Each structure stands twice: as C-alpha cells, then as structure tokens.
Amino acid sequence: MPAHHDQHPRNGRAGAALAATPEPGTGAGPGAGTLDLSITIGGDAGQGVESSGAGFTRALARSGLHVFSITDYxxxxxxxxxxxxxxxADRPLYSHADPVHVxxxxxxxxxxxxxxxLAPRAAVIYDQEFRHVDAEALRRHHVRPVPLPLAQVAKKHGSKVMMNTAALGAAAGLMNYNVEYLESVIKENFASKGDRVVEANLKVVREGWKLARDAAGDFPYTLPDPGGRPRRMVLHGNHAFALGAVAAGCRFIAAYPMTPGTSLFEWMVAHSQELGIVAKHAEDEIAAICMAIGAGHAGARAMISTSGGGFSLMVEALGMAGMVEVPVVLVVSQRGGPSTGLPTxxxxxxLLFAIHASQGEFPRIVLAPGTVDQCFEAAVRAFNLAEHYQTPVIVLLDQFLSTHLRAVEPDTFRWEDVRHDRATTLTHPQLDRLDGPYLRYRDTDDGISPRAIPGHPRAVYAISTDEHDEEGHISEEIRNRRQQMEKRMRKLDTAQAEMRGPAWYGPEDADLTLICWGSTYGPCREAVDLFNRDKGEGGRINLLHFSDLWPFPVEQTLPELRKIRRAVAVEQNYTSxxxxxxRMMTGFEVHATVNKFDGRPMSPQEILTHVEGEVPVRA
Known part of the structure; x- marks a missing residue:
C-alpha cells in the first residue's frame, strides 16, 4: 500500500529550513531569479486585510515585478x-512560498x-501602541521589530480606519520600494469616494513610507524598481474563467452565490449589460441549474457557478441535462466539506463526486485547469465540448485557484485563436434541406445526434426526462432503452479522443515524479525547481500534471506512466x-501520497518536506 503522509497546517519552520537564505540586499529566495520575497498582511476581518493585500499586489505588478498572492480568511x-x-519576484511565479520576509x-x-x-532577519511592522508585543523576544527569534505610530498617523489625517494604508506605506518604505505605485492604486480605489478621501489616504501612505524609510537601516530585503512598467494583468482563476466564458460566447449564467464560486458570478453580473449576457440570481441552486438547462435548450451557451454544497443540490437536474442531451457548463469551485464544512x-x-454525480449513468466531461492562465482556455474548451457532445461539462476549480492573484502577460489569453464549435447544431438552412423527419435523438455511430434549436417548423420534437425514443417520446421498451443508453454512452468513446493527456514539467531523467491534478500544479512546479536547484546532484524530480479527467485519457496516459521510476501523488484531499x-483506469499504483486536507493550500516547501525521503539517491 502507498505510504500516506498527513499534511498539517503550516507552522513555517519545516518549510523555512528548505528555503535558501537570501543574500543581503537581493531577496533571493526559493526561485531561480535574484529576487524572491514574501510579504504577509494580517489582522481581523473588517480591518481591510484583503483589500490592502490586493492593492499592494497590483502596485507591485505595475512596477514590472511578478506577483502571486493568496488570501486566508x-x-x-x-x-x-x-x-x-x-x-x-523578477520571474513568473506559480505558487506562494515560505518563509515570509516582511x-x-x-x-x-x-x-x-x-x-x-518568518525568515531570518525578517521584519515585523506593527503599531507602537501594541501593549503585548515584546521587541526583545522578536530579536531573540532573529527577526527585526519595526514599531511605528501607524494608528496615530491614520487618525491625524482623518480616521484610524486608514491604519492599514499607513502599514502598506511602511512596508514599501522599509523595502525601499517606490511609493508612487501604491499611490496610483489608492487614487483608483478611492476615486469614487471623492478627492478628500483620496488625498487623506495619500498623505497616510506617504507618511508611513517615510517613517519606515528612516528606520530601515541595513534591512536586507529590498524591492527594486525595474522600470519599463510592462503591461500585465493581475487576476485570479474565477476572473480568468469569466473572460474565457465571454470569449466562448456565453450568453447566460445563473447562480445562487456560494463561496468560493461567487466572484465568477459577480464578474458576469457586473459586465452583463455591456456584454449582452443574461445573469440570473436564482432563489436556490436547483432553480439555477434548471434555468441554465432551459437556456441551453433554447440555444444559448449557458453556465452555472457554485461550490460543492450547491453542486450537491444540482445533482438531480444534472441527470436531466444528461438525459435530454442539453449542453451546459458547471463551474464547481471546491472547498472543504462535508456539509458547509470549511466555507472559505x-x-x-x-473529483470522484463530479465524475459519478446523479443516479444512473450518462456521459459528462470533467476538466480541472491548473493555473490562472489555463482557466481562460478551459472555459473556451468547456463550452465547445458541451455543445459538440450535447452534454454537461463540469470544470473543477477550488478556493486556491479561484481566489489567488497572479500577474500574467496580456497575450496569455489569445482571443484571436478562440473558435466556436457548433458542428453538431443544425442551422436553419440545413434544416430547410432536411430529407425526411427530424429525429432529435437519432442513433448515430459516434453517439452525437443532430441538435436543432427550437423554433424551426421542420424541427418540432418532444423533450422528456423519462427514457425516450429517437423522436423524444417516452418509451420503456427494452430495445429502445438499449439503443438510447448505448447511443448516449458512445459519446464518451468519441470524446476520449479529444481529451488531453498529462503534461510534463522538469527533467526527463527524474528519479521521482510528482503526480498532480488541477490547482496543485503551481506548488508542485515550484517544488520541482526548488529541489532540482538545491539537491539535483543527489537525484532529480519532475511532475506529471492532469487537467482532463473524464472521460479519462487512458491511451494518452499509459505511455507517460511507463517513463516514471517512482511516483508520489500530491492531492488536497484525504483519500487520494x-x-x-x-489506478482504476490504468492499473498504475503510486508509491506514496502527500495529502493535505486542513483547508490551507500547499506550499512548495511543504511538498518537499514530505517527498525528500522518497527520492532515490544517485550513486
């Protein structure tokens, strides 16, 4: 049996031991570049932690630096x-990383x-009025206390609520980072609140910057201003998927808000009028999927955004979509369960729930993009696959992928390459030329029947959620049941040829392979780079990432599995x-597993902590 490693919440020290200690003044960390720093902003809900972090992330990106940020709430x-x-960092990033430098x-x-x-010589910025922070204890911990009058500065210019703005300015000042980038974000964020609010926040951030700059001394972790300001987008997986859905021609979305899928729905709602999208805030998840199925039946490219709990309520209607063969895209952003579990x-x-959801058997396609970049393409593919095969397509995101921010190049999303596959949907001219009666559920060699959008006089048909014949009329006859069941399931064999096999990253002659799917790609990729840079002489590792999960790409996978010497599966669940x-689809059994299920995302250092002993040492 494979070994099972239970991952626990990050305590930092195990991970920190694996991270290279930066040289003074460079901030060189886990990556291959000369700059790699991590900054953490922490506080109570309601103190603007998320908005401050997102604003600082955008400011850093505007200077030409690469960013990757996560929120924990x-x-x-x-x-x-x-x-x-x-x-x-000064190179593209695919994950967060430990330890933290500010x-x-x-x-x-x-x-x-x-x-x-915290890394050795890291800094802790805090309000000097905090009564229970022992500066000497921090120094004994080999970190630097930086007490500043943050609340006092905020109140002087209007309100203590701006303390987070003062703290951001202080962080920028400590790292000798150009405050103008923060100022540009503040001007945008507070523009709707008027010039007075904007100016107050600008004064606070500048004063915080100066206070920390004066106290910086020989602080080793600095942020250069690379200049040039290359244009990059900073967005998370939900927004990237929404952009892909728009490019794919989505014209309908229904949802009952459920974290962490809500921001996808919010984006579509916010842009619905300018993009011509119908967005329906349903009374519950059952209504949402039924609305989307109706829209799909009427010819609109339709989708639903939800999480596991909402998807559970949609299961019966999911089966209806499979039976009546209506295309619909379901975006399921996973979170910890069961029940309401860990909502944030x-x-x-x-994974296995998505593949087997609903009673009975019917075809569905399951995708799981691994990065923000891949979310755009996954959306385009999902709508094309749904319409071509006339079946539900489930896209598995998760809170980590849905909410982390990453800087991407503008040409990452190639709108000009997007094509809409409507080959199996008959046009009005094709229906005009139809020879004989239209059979909505006609038995075909590939399992895909010709689809007609309601409204054409030569394509009037019944639609039934009971078993039906080729015309759509209810039928319980044995021969008909076998014919229709085999026809529907034949789509899986046809679609399998379109499923993508796994993708490699890392050296071909690796001694150990990390096998992952979906959003664990980023942390695994960074773990591969970190290990091979620091310990490559004693052995090397690579990774094999899966994004097309059902129908499982067996033929595309088997040749790749033969290249593996030793395999460790890395997953954010308990049961691997x-x-x-x-193993069910190929017979391949991994040698060990790394599982994390505490609700927090894996870091590259955590992965390495658990796989180091699995890497064979080269002679």
Missing part, C-alpha cells in the same frame, strides 16, 4: 484572524500566529482520489 463577517500573503501585523495576534513562519478554505475533495482514479 475565516467564514465570519467581523473579527477572527485573516491574512494575505504576497510573493514578489510581516505587517494589524493586530497583536497576527505576530504570534506568523512568528514561526480550499480542497480537492469533489486521483490516485484511486488513476
């Missing part, structure tokens, strides 16, 4: 510790929680669901 409106971690503590609790995840955390626990699927 509790499922409560106010109170409770939240934090936002930003990684910045900690901004908006509460005293933040410092206690994150202290063990991440997990990969819905993909490793089980891989």
């Amino acid at each position: 509790r499922s409560r409106i106010r109170g409770g510790h939240n934090f936002y971690q930003i990684r910045v 900690l901004i503590g908006l509460t005293e609790e933040t410092i206690k929680i994150h202290l063990d995840n 955390r991440t997990e990969q626990g819905d 669901q993909f490793a089980r699927l891989l």
